Amino acid sequence: MARLRLPVLLVLVAFVTVTPFVVMVLVAFAPPGGRTLPGAFDVTRATLRNFTDVLESADITQWALNSLIYSLVSVLLILLFASMAGYAFAKKRFPGREVLFWAFLATLMVPFQATLIPYYILVSEMGGVDTYWGLIVPTLANSQAVFLMRQFIVQLPDELFEAAKIDGASEWRVFTTVVLPLIRPVLATLGVFVFLWHWNDFLWPLVIGQSEGMRTLTVGLATLEGENVTINQIMAGATITVIPCLLVFGLLQRYLTDSIATSGLKS
Amino acid sequence: MSKVEPREAFPDEPEPSERAAARHGRTAGDGAPPAGAPPAPEVAPEAVAAAVVTGDSRGTVTVTGTLAKAPPGGPADIPPGGPGSGPGGRRWSPVRRREALVGLAFVGPMLALFLVFRFGPTLGAAFLSLTDYRLSGEWDFIGAANYTRLLQDDLFWESLGVTAVYTALYVPMTVLLALGTAVLLHRTLWLRGFFRGLFFLPYVTSIVLAAVIWKWIYEVEDGLLNTALGALGLGPVDFLGADSLVLPSIAAASAWKGFGYSMLILLAGLQSIPREVAEAATIDGASAWQRFRWVTLPLLRPVLFFVLVIEAIQAFQVFDAMYVMTAGGPVRASYSLVYFLYDSGFKFFDFGYASAIGLVLFLIVLVFSLIQRRLIGREED
Numbered sequence: 254m255a256r257l258r259l260p261v262l263l264v265l266v267a268f269v270t271v272t273p274f275v276v277m278v279l280v281a282f283a284p285p286g287g288r289t290l291p292g293a294f295d296v297t298r299a300t301l302r303n304f305t306d307v308l309e310s311a312d313i314t315q316w317a318l319n320s321l322i323y324s325l326v327s328v329l330l331i332l333l334f335a336s337m338a339g340y341a342f343a344k345k346r347f348p349g350r351e352v353l354f355w356a357f358l359a360t361l362m363v364p365f366q367a368t369l370i371p372y373y374i375l376v377s378e379m380g381g382v383d384t385y386w387g388l389i390v391p392t393l394a395n396s397q398a399v400f401l402m403r404q405f406i407v408q409l410p411d412e413l414f415e416a417a418k419i420d421g422a423s424e425w426r427v428f429t430t431v432v433l434p435l436i437r438p439v440l441a442t443l444g445v446f447v448f449l450w451h452w453n454d455f456l457w458p459l460v461i462g463q464s465e466g467m468r469t470l471t472v473g474l475a476t477l478e479g480e481n482v483t484i485n486q487i488m489a490g491a492t493i494t495v496i497p498c499l500l501v502f503g504l505l506q507r508y509l510t511d512s513i514a515t516s517g518l519k520s
Numbered sequence: 521m522s523k524v525e526p527r528e529a530f531p532d533e534p535e536p537s538e539r540a541a542a543r544h545g546r547t548a549g550d551g552a553p554p555a556g557a558p559p560a561p562e563v564a565p566e567a568v569a570a571a572v573v574t575g576d577s578r579g580t581v582t583v584t585g586t587l588a589k590a591p592p593g594g595p596a597d598i599p600p601g602g603p604g605s606g607p608g609g610r611r612w613s614p615v616r617r618r619e620a621l622v623g624l625a626f627v628g629p630m631l632a633l634f635l636v637f638r639f640g641p642t643l644g645a646a647f648l649s650l651t652d653y654r655l656s657g658e659w660d661f662i663g664a665a666n667y668t669r670l671l672q673d674d675l676f677w678e679s680l681g682v683t684a685v686y687t688a689l690y691v692p693m694t695v696l697l698a699l700g701t702a703v704l705l706h707r708t709l710w711l712r713g714f715f716r717g718l719f720f721l722p723y724v725t726s727i728v729l730a731a732v733i734w735k736w737i738y739e740v741e742d743g744l745l746n747t748a749l750g751a752l753g754l755g756p757v758d759f760l761g762a763d764s765l766v767l768p769s770i771a772a773a774s775a776w777k778g779f780g781y782s783m784l785i786l787l788a789g790l791q792s793i794p795r796e797v798a799e800a801a802t803i804d805g806a807s808a809w810q811r812f813r814w815v816t817l818p819l820l821r822p823v824l825f826f827v828l829v830i831e832a833i834q835a836f837q838v839f840d841a842m843y844v845m846t847a848g849g850p851v852r853a854s855y856s857l858v859y860f861l862y863d864s865g866f867k868f869f870d871f872g873y874a875s876a877i878g879l880v881l882f883l884i885v886l887v888f889s890l891i892q893r894r895l896i897g898r899e900e901d
Binding site: 259260262263266267270272274277280284325333334335337338340341342345346347348350353356357360362363364366367368369370371372373374375378390391393394396399420424428441449452453454455456460469470471475478484487490494495498500501502508509511 | 623630633638645701702719726729730776849866881
């Protein structure tokens with residue numbers, strides 16, 4: 254009997270979990286006009302009007318572009334700098350290595366909001382308000398990325414790097430032709446997560462992108478509220494915002510969930 | 521410190537770095553593992569997972585608890601301070617010196633970023649909180665004045681109370697939802713991967729998106745919930761407009777968005793419990809609930825605790841959901857601590873005061889992390 258009840262419960266919870274998404278999409282495709290309800294939704298009247306309207310009235314394309322720049326540039330730079338640092342922490346001995354590594358990790362203890370003000374003052378003094386670099390560069394100091402890279406690279410056998418060095422490869426060549434290919438799986442995992450973090454980020458883009466043209470999609474979506482837009486248009490905007498997340502998720506679902514679930518926890 | 525000591529340099533050294541280290545009295549296990557030996561799995565894997573997944577790009581605090589035990593577990597790398605491990609106690613051959621320079625060069629870009637954008641602002645926050653830094657950039661040192669002002673500020677206590685109540689609502693909701701779905705998924709094989717993905721789906725979206733959708737769901741006029749209630753003949757409920765309902769409503773929306781992460785962690789925890797334990801209990805005649813209560817739950821306790829603290833830390837930093845759904849209202853009923861910080865900084869440009877609020881937030885989060893470390897450490901003993 255329990256065998257029968259459990260799937261029913263699962264389907265119920267699943268229903269509640271997806272309902273908000275379904276409702277979002279239904280409202281986004283419903284004809285504009287205030288009182289649209291999912292119950293009253295008629296597929297034959299589905300329209301793209303809300304999407305075209307919101308794309309025309311708001312700077313959504315610009316916001317999406319900003320989000321893409323913010324996310325993709327951050328992914329590339331974080332992967333590069335973090336793998337370099339991870340390689341050094343894992344395989345090179347240099348003075349202060351342990352202290353530095355722990356200093357990097359210790360920054361995880363400080364919530365971003367606690368340092369928001371000095372962050373903002375610093376970046377604005379450097380002229381970074383309303384610029385792409387001001388948005389991107391401060392977010393590159395990512396301790397989790399360095400930590401993950403080091404933990405992965407440390408497990409690679411030293412012989413691989415030494416063989417390349419004996420063959421006369423420069424350190425940089427060893428890094429690009431031996432290290433980077435070997436750490437491809439962790440680069441992919443981290444890349445996906447960095448992309449999602451930045452795509453979904455809110456507080457920093459809100460604070461640093463002050464003109465309308467510098468908003469990211471999440472900030473834009475939040476400010477779309479209250480302005481003279483219908484709920485249909487807002488849901489169309491929300492749908493546009495969520496598409497990259499769903500794409501990434503759809504392609505890498507097992508990958509993403511495994512990287513958390515195989516955490517193994519304590520045995 | 522990295523002065524070359526010719527005495528110790530062996531000109532014909534084949535593999536200088538590790539061999540030399542061994543000759544200098546370091547144990548064999550201190551350097552690279554011998555060829556053929558399996559690489560030491562020196563990091564607690566859950567620390568990695570936690571490190572990847574939690575929080576935003578700037579890293580929330582969530583990892584600290586498990587991090588603590590990662591490096592000491594591994595003899596293969598970063599040696600603990602001790603004889604021969606510090607640069608001062610080691611003699612540097614030319615090869616070693618080159619290696620050190622290469623290492624520093626590779627850490628260089630990230631180190632520069634950390635110096636400017638992490639260590640700097642962290643120290644800056646402490647310093648700014650002792651000043652009355654103004655929009656113009658002028659400031660005076662005012663000692664602890666910001667802190668005494670905080671203690672007398674009703675807004676501060678109000679926002680602290682709101683944040684505490686929100687946390688007290690959000691954490692049980694999220695963890696119960698996570699635990700419930702984890703147990704369900706653990707006990708059913710039917711389409712497990714599909715459901716696991718489905719429950720995790722909201723987690724990959726932004727809290728702003730969740731807030732936008734749920735704001736509409738909660739709306740009095742044509743919101744989804746009130747339409748459903750209306751169909752049942754129940755009067756409209758002003759979920760976000762009533763003092764007593766606004767925090768539970770926001771917490772529920774946030775729990776919807778966030779429970780997937782804890783679910784995965786708990787599911788992994790459940791799967792690590794040996795089947796035999798539950799089977800033995802079944803043979804002894806325990807009911808499903810008894811098995812859960814007296815076998816599963818105690819074994820799951822460390823994981824459950826980890827998840828509880830992580831979610832609590834998360835909850836204490838709440839801002840986005842309130843900014844989008846209620847703008848802190850009605851009448852500051854959802855005015856969180858970070859909202860107060862944000863307003864102080866970017867509405868009133870009271871940068872010094874806002875920094876003091878930030879420091880209070882840091883201390884609160886630190887206390888959570890310390891409790892977690894203490895208790896998880898104890899579990900391990």
